[in-house]
Amino acid sequence: MSTHHTSQNNEQKGIIMHENNQPQVAVVMVPWPSQGHLNQLLHLSRLIGATNLPIHYIAATAHLRQATARVHGFDPFALANLHFHDFPTPPFSTKISTLTHIQEPLFMLINKLSTKAKRVVVIFDSLMASSVSKAVKELPNVESYCFRSISAISLYSFYWKAAGKPEIPQNAAEILENLPSMEECFGPGFLDFLKSQRQARNFDSGTIYDTNRITEVSSVRVEEAVKRLMASDEGDEMRERAAKLAEAVKKSMMEGGDTRLEIDSFIAHICR
Incomplete structure (x- = not known):
């Protein structure tokens, strides 16, 4: 296993230190090896890393590249x-083979960090549960959080349909429908794999949800939307709503914004 990093001293980095001059908390990111999943945990690494905690992102060479x-x-x-x-x-x-091959280097990394930091926090993609369980169960100062990479509204839709579509407000029902x-999203084999990873998750301390409200749509819907956007009153309204959404997202990341408060709350929790 190789490591790539920029070398600076802890004072320059501003890392939160324990009384014995060790990092108070080290964070390990374990993504699922698919671009959308790799990218989400890389951006989450940036957000959490902005608080000066050391972040360790592990993946196979090709996936990391x-x-x-x-x-x-x-x-x-x-x-x-x-x-x-x-x-x-x-x-x-x-x-799927990555699940097996990552286990040893991941355990070695977490074990090494656990001797240097007061606490090691592992944030793992929900599809990587079986790869993380050994290190989390065997090392006393390690805790983990499952990252659900699909949007919260899609996840709610899955649970809503599985529960028999219980009554909810009409507008919400139309969105979920x-x-x-x-x-429709996954084949039978992958559904079985999802089930096995859920069963492996008997060790984590909590769950982190992607609260992005923008959902994927079919190419037909995209084409229809583009036509409406080209030249119409409805298109003008859609562009205005999009501009407002962009501004709201930007404000949520600023100090005092909803997203910033959620991240700060999580950082305070793992640094307790």
Whole structure:
């Protein structure tokens, strides 16, 4: 396993230190090896890393190269407290095979960090539960949080449909009806895999949800929306709503904004 990072002293980094000059908390990110999942935990690494906690992001060499090359909005190698750890990409690699190959290097990394930090916090993609369980169960100062990468509204839709569509406000029901079901999103084999990962999650301390309200839509809907946007009163209204949404998202990340408060609350919790 190799490590890539920018070397600076702890005072320059501003890392929260324990009384024995060790980091108070070290955070380990364990993404699922698919671009949308790699990217989300990389951006979460940036947000949490802004508080000067040391962040350790681990993935197979090919997946790590993919994640860092495709990220937009910031240079991941410019962040002094964001450290990347890679392990050899499995031969004939599949996403499922990564579960097995990551276990040893992940355990070695977490074990090493656990001897240096007061607490190691592991944030893992919900599809990586079985890979994380050993280290979390065997090391006393390690706690973990499951990151649900799909949007919260899609997840709610899955549960709502599984529960038999109990009565909810009409507007909400219309939104949920237009979202695909779990069976429409995934094949039978992958559904079985999802079930196995849920069963493996008997060790985590909590769950982190992606509260992004923007959901995926079909290409037909996209085409229809573009036509409406081109030249119409409805298009003008949609652009105005989009501008307001962008401004709301921007404000949520500023000091005192909803998203910023949620992140600050989480940081305070893991640094308790």
